[in-house]
Amino acid sequence: MHSSEQIPHPVIRRLPKYLVHVQELREEGVEWASSQEIADALGLTSSTVRQDLSHMDLRGISKKGYETSQLEAVLRQILGADIMHHVVIIGAGHLGRALAEHGAFARRGFEICGLFDRDEDLIGKSFGNAEVMSIHELAEQAGKVKIDIGIIAVPSSAAQNVAEMLVEAGVKAILNLAYKHIQVPSNVTVVDARIMESLQELAYALGKKGKAVN
Amino acid sequence: MHSSEQIPHPVIRRLPKYLVHVQELREEGVEWASSQEIADALGLTSSTVRQDLSHMDLRGISKKGYETSQLEAVLRQILGADIMHHVVIIGAGHLGRALAEHGAFARRGFEICGLFDRDEDLIGKSFGNAEVMSIHELAEQAGKVKIDIGIIAVPSSAAQNVAEMLVEAGVKAILNLAYKHIQVPSNVTVVDARIMESLQELAYALGKKGKAVN
DNA sequence: TAGATTGTTAATCGATTAACAATC
DNA sequence: TAGATTGTTAATCGATTAACAATC
Secondary structure (H helix, E strand, C coil), rough: CCCCCCCCCCHHHHHHHHHHHHHHHHHHHEEEEEEHHHHHHHHHHHHHHHHHHCCCCCCCCCCEEEEEHHHHHHHHHHCCCCCCEEEECHHHHHHHHHHHHHHHHHCEEEEEEEEEEEECCCCCCCECCEEEEEEHHHHHHHHHCCCEEEEEEHHHHHHHHHHHHHHHHCEEEECCCCCCCCCCCCCCCEEEECCHHHHHHHHHHHHHHHHHHH | CCCCCCHHHHHHHHHHHHHHHHHHHCCCCCCCCCCCHHHHHHHHCCHHHHHCCCCCCCCCEEEEEEEEHHHHHHHHHHHCCCCEEEEEECCCCHHHHHHHHHHHHHCCCCEEEEEEEEEEEEEECCCEEEEEEEEHHHHHHHHCCCCCCECCCCHHHHHHHHHHHHCCCCCEEEEEECCCCCCCCCCCCEECCCCCHHHHHHHHHHHHHHHHCC
């Protein structure tokens, strides 16, 4: 109810899931959804859903649940989905290029406004709508457009160095795809997203139960 | 100490971070690391590090800390890093291709043994060491090699369908990169890894504090 | 020895779940 | 009206942190 309050981190991490689901429901023409229905679709409990939504400017109605249009609106507002964010990608290897060429970001409020690499041979080449620039041009580019988010897509050995360049350029939010923990000042937010770690988590699960089955 | 015990999920998610760090330390020739040193490097508390490591077959030594070679060994063992896992990627779009071409997986025990798509025009093309096969050949391929992990890298509208095909093929661990929650039987482990969600989490953080600064 | 650091227990903190009166 | 579903409080559960005796 009180959108000015601090929303707990586990709740924040669930909000994108709610948003995806409610958008699907709306495409199907569903106008109301109960906490139980949402919980079932997302693998949560109805209690968790009601608790989570109570942090938002939204009220459900007995017997009907939550209005999907209203729910989408508040989720979009909280997640800043209506604001265009300027994103730069550092590292034009396979992953960096794939992200630059991935159309879904722009549609969801994330505009790639720079793709950087230190490899001279890559500079000038285009991927998606982005042309590879020299990493040395990052500061210059930061002067032209305000960079909201920097994505680190370089080998782990270069990750800390790149993080420092981003901080230096005034970037306050970093998505770290490198397989290495980076150190940044406390006023900079870092979110880690590593496919390798997720695979290792699965490998652990397989070791625990999967292998026994086979 | 008791590797047979169930390790809590938050601990599991930190293990890959310990592994990366200890490998770095070993490369630097560091033979011992205290819980405090590890905590500082990874943004944790020394208490958390000691608690986490107490789940493993390992003993530290007063005044010295933990032996890095031993620590790496137990982490590798728990995370199954010494076993080669067979991985298939469903979806040969930008992301799927980038993963197939990314050399780091093989080096860490994940061998790409199949890249599938339903687009006829892509079938037969090669990315990395993988040749694109028809999605209809998945079941057949599963009969030839045991598939440990399936990576879903298709548009969200196809994700549930692909998940069911993987389950049908006997895959017990799924990495879901699609921006959609998938439903699977309880004996199948799913880990979500979505760059979009991570970006939205950053966007929220920017909305809370970043924007005020600028 | 003195001091640093572990392993572990207990305390704290926070998230999830249960329960239920209010309400549509 | 009767019944379904919310919003919210209280209970439970689990993770993190603090504390400290044991130990090298």
